[in-house]
Amino acid sequence: MNPYLHKVCYYETDQMGFVHHANHIHWFEEARLDYLEQVEMPYSRLEAEGLFIPVLSLECQYRQPVHFGDTVEVHVNMEEFGLVRFRLSYRVLDHATGELRAQGASTHCFIDGQGRPISLKKQDPARFQFFQSLVLNEG
Amino acid sequence: MNPYLHKVCYYETDQMGFVHHANHIHWFEEARLDYLEQVEMPYSRLEAEGLFIPVLSLECQYRQPVHFGDTVEVHVNMEEFGLVRFRLSYRVLDHATGELRAQGASTHCFIDGQGRPISLKKQDPARFQFFQSLVLNEG
Amino acid sequence: MNPYLHKVCYYETDQMGFVHHANHIHWFEEARLDYLEQVEMPYSRLEAEGLFIPVLSLECQYRQPVHFGDTVEVHVNMEEFGLVRFRLSYRVLDHATGELRAQGASTHCFIDGQGRPISLKKQDPARFQFFQSLVLNEG
Amino acid sequence: MNPYLHKVCYYETDQMGFVHHANHIHWFEEARLDYLEQVEMPYSRLEAEGLFIPVLSLECQYRQPVHFGDTVEVHVNMEEFGLVRFRLSYRVLDHATGELRAQGASTHCFIDGQGRPISLKKQDPARFQFFQSLVLNEG
Numbered sequence: 001m002n003p004y005l006h007k008v009c010y011y012e013t014d015q016m017g018f019v020h021h022a023n024h025i026h027w028f029e030e031a032r033l034d035y036l037e038q039v040e041m042p043y044s045r046l047e048a049e050g051l052f053i054p055v056l057s058l059e060c061q062y063r064q065p066v067h068f069g070d071t072v073e074v075h076v077n078m079e080e081f082g083l084v085r086f087r088l089s090y091r092v093l094d095h096a097t098g099e100l101r102a103q104g105a106s107t108h109c110f111i112d113g114q115g116r117p118i119s120l121k122k123q124d125p126a127r128f129q130f131f132q133s134l135v136l137n138e139g
Numbered sequence: 140m141n142p143y144l145h146k147v148c149y150y151e152t153d154q155m156g157f158v159h160h161a162n163h164i165h166w167f168e169e170a171r172l173d174y175l176e177q178v179e180m181p182y183s184r185l186e187a188e189g190l191f192i193p194v195l196s197l198e199c200q201y202r203q204p205v206h207f208g209d210t211v212e213v214h215v216n217m218e219e220f221g222l223v224r225f226r227l228s229y230r231v232l233d234h235a236t237g238e239l240r241a242q243g244a245s246t247h248c249f250i251d252g253q254g255r256p257i258s259l260k261k262q263d264p265a266r267f268q269f270f271q272s273l274v275l276n277e278g
Numbered sequence: 279m280n281p282y283l284h285k286v287c288y289y290e291t292d293q294m295g296f297v298h299h300a301n302h303i304h305w306f307e308e309a310r311l312d313y314l315e316q317v318e319m320p321y322s323r324l325e326a327e328g329l330f331i332p333v334l335s336l337e338c339q340y341r342q343p344v345h346f347g348d349t350v351e352v353h354v355n356m357e358e359f360g361l362v363r364f365r366l367s368y369r370v371l372d373h374a375t376g377e378l379r380a381q382g383a384s385t386h387c388f389i390d391g392q393g394r395p396i397s398l399k400k401q402d403p404a405r406f407q408f409f410q411s412l413v414l415n416e417g
Numbered sequence: 418m419n420p421y422l423h424k425v426c427y428y429e430t431d432q433m434g435f436v437h438h439a440n441h442i443h444w445f446e447e448a449r450l451d452y453l454e455q456v457e458m459p460y461s462r463l464e465a466e467g468l469f470i471p472v473l474s475l476e477c478q479y480r481q482p483v484h485f486g487d488t489v490e491v492h493v494n495m496e497e498f499g500l501v502r503f504r505l506s507y508r509v510l511d512h513a514t515g516e517l518r519a520q521g522a523s524t525h526c527f528i529d530g531q532g533r534p535i536s537l538k539k540q541d542p543a544r545f546q547f548f549q550s551l552v553l554n555e556g
Contacts, residue, residue, distance in 0.1 A: 006544040010450060010460070011443050015152035016206060021333040022150060022307075025300040026428050033427060043427070044486040055299040058339040065393070068154060092232050113342070149311060149321070152306050160472040163444040165289050168439075172288060182288070182346040194438040198476040204532070208322040254482070289439060291432035293485060298428050346432060 001038055003073035004031035005095060010068050014073055018065035024102050025058060027091050031074035032106070035088070039134060041127075050120065053108045056085060060104035066095075071095040078134040083108045086131065140177055142212035143170035143232060149207050157204035164197060164240050167229050169171075171214035171245070174227070178273060180266075190257065192247045195224060199243035200201040210234040222260055224248045225270065279316055281351035283307035283373060288346050296343035302337060302380050305313060306368050309352035310384070313366070319405075329396065331386045334363060338382035341373075349373040356412040361399055363387045364409065418455055420490035421448035422512060427485050435482035441519050442475060448491035452505070455545045456551060458544075459530050468535065470525045471556040473502060477521035480510075482529070494546040500538055504550065 006027050014020040046053065052071040056130050066072060073095045080087040085107050092102040111116040145166050148223040175182050185192065205211060212234045219226040224246050231241040249257040260267040284305050292298040311321050324331065344350060351373045358365040363385050370380040388396040401405040423444050431437040450460050471498065483489055490512045497504040502524050509519040527535040538545040 008301065009447055011153060011161060011446055013154035014150060015154060015156045015328055016332065017154045021151050022300050022303040025303055026426065029300075029428055030426055042486070052294055054294065054343075055340055057337070057339040058299065059335070061335045062333055065332075069459070087525065148304065148308055150307055155471065160475065161439050161446075164362055164439040164442055165287065168289055191433055193433065193482070194479055196476070196478045197438065198474070201472055204471075208320070210450055242468045271289070289431060289437050292428060293430040293432060293434045295432045384509060 001033065001076065003093070005073050006030060006035040007071045008068050010065055013068050016065075018067050021060070021062060024060050024062070024092060027072065027074050028058065028060075028106055030106060031076050031090060031116055032088055035076040035078075039130075041130075043084075044083065047113065051120075052111045052113065052115050054111060055101055056107045058104065058106040060102055062102050064099065064101050065090075066094070066101050072101060078131070079105070080118045081128075081132045081135050083119065084117070140215065141172065142214045142232070144210055144212050145169060146210045147205055147207050152207050157206050160199070160201060163199050163201070163231065163243065166211065166213050166215060167197065167199070167227075167243060167245055170215050170229060171227055174215040174217075178269075181190075189252050190259075191250045191252065193250060195246045195248055195259070197243065197245040199241055201241050203238065205231075205233070205240050205242050211240060217270070218244070220267075220271045220274050222258065224228040279313065279354065281314040281353045281371070283349055283351050284308060285349045286344055286346050290327065291346050296345050299338070301339070302338050302370065302382065305350065305352055305370065306336065306338075306366075306382060306384055309354050309368060310366060313354040313356075314358065316411045317408075319408075328391050329398075332389060334385045334387055338368075340378055340380050342377065342379050344370075344372070344379050350379060356409070357383070359406075359410045359413050361397065362395070368392040406410060418453065418493065420492045420510070421451040422488055422490050424488045425446060425483055425485050430485050433482075438477070441479070441509065441521065442465050442478050442489050442490065443506075444509060444521055445475065445521060446475075448493050448507060449505055452493040452495075456547075458547075467530050468537075469528045469530065471528060473524045474528055475521065475523040477519055479519050481516065481518050482533060483509075483511070483518050495548070496522070498545075498549045498552050500536065501534070509546060 008019055012019045012023040036043050043053065066135060073093050075091040077089045087105060087107045089105040091100065093099060094101055094127050110120050112118055147158055151158045151162040172182050182192065212232050214230040216228045217225065218228050226244060226246045228244040229242060230239065232238060233240055249259050251257055286297055290297045290301040314321050351371050353369040355367045357367050365383060365385045367383040368381060369378065369401055371377060388398050390396055425436055429436045429440040439452040453460050460470065490510050494506045495503065496506050504522060504524045506522040507520060508517065510516060511518055527537050529535055
């Protein structure tokens, strides 16, 4: 799996002189959706099929500030894929130096267009198995 | 009509040390929706009835920087309300001093849930007339 | 301490039809800065004195979606105030119903304008003691 | 000059189901800074030299909605470069089809770190001439 590259935008900084912490949450999302594309499960297709993936929780630890002009690479890992939720973790590195800038995780479930929880294992066992295999492959 | 008050958030600043210019566009929207509430035409009700109001164009002139901790007041004016589009203008003042910080305008039309243009005059003449009266009242 | 009120903006929603999860992080910040004002320690004054408060970590659990037009109230609690970091927790409730929408926490330290860590206890013992008292008062 | 490519992020959509209009302003900035890099005048270097480029005005006309998953290309053109301000224009096209999505413009001046206007022609005639030549080249 390739890391997701993001070049820091000026509007992502705040007056402290580096990237405002809420933007890392955006990068997690960008990297997550890139990850889904890389495993050929693009989120736009999932949504078109009525499968939505809201965020249940997230966390982020900020190690070093990120500055305008930096490029970061976000490494995504499928940590757990269970019956009711799954968990992805993220590592944000400076692309030039490889130094850790931040790390975090998010948990998710599947819902339909009306916001009702979906059991992927029941509704689409093949896809469920596929997602589970991502955990094993990275173990 | 009361101006809309907005207290500047830290995340709205950038590393230049004052508010990033894209946030004024957010304030215009906040003030526009507040305006619709003040005239008892809340946008959430319009959407619930299948009436959406996209932005066709916008413009903003920035006069003075706005800083974290400032409160701005946004004055909204219905400038034109025609058959196919309407135009609102905005003046952003510092709430403490009354000094002009920015001014701008946006134009809009009505569309339905499928993105098709709606003629409000045909579909809802009373509401059309009501919106037109806002222009006259402020003339 | 009064909760911080935030009326949900249209631009905070995404195409899932409710508030995008990164905005809760903005609300935490808004509530945190409001909290500092309520205890008469406004952040703009701290920055003017060369005392910056970056975010070291944050977490958020999303319980129920928040929709455009909702008003949320954010309750802030100083959970810990130690020698090198402090921790605030947040509860986001629907203002109309009191139902829990999300909860979370953030940890912070103090740095100077050059990004160097500051020991508040050494540099400003009175202020350190004041912040610690916030934990006790809420215990 | 190469157009700037931007892949639309999920967080850029709103509940109308397509990209919120304030994001185009972000894209203009991204494209503008990319343009400065392409002409080997990266904004981070200008800032390091104490030369800041605030936005004096902007305008955008929205032609067609942009959706999550789309890639847009932003074409930047230096339209005018005068003694006190300069003007860039932007065309946002769908990268797959080449169809126009939006177009706009921004005007700018130069200020120093204290917010005072700078006459580039006086302070740095060679750079002034260089920027002017961008207008001619594109004429």
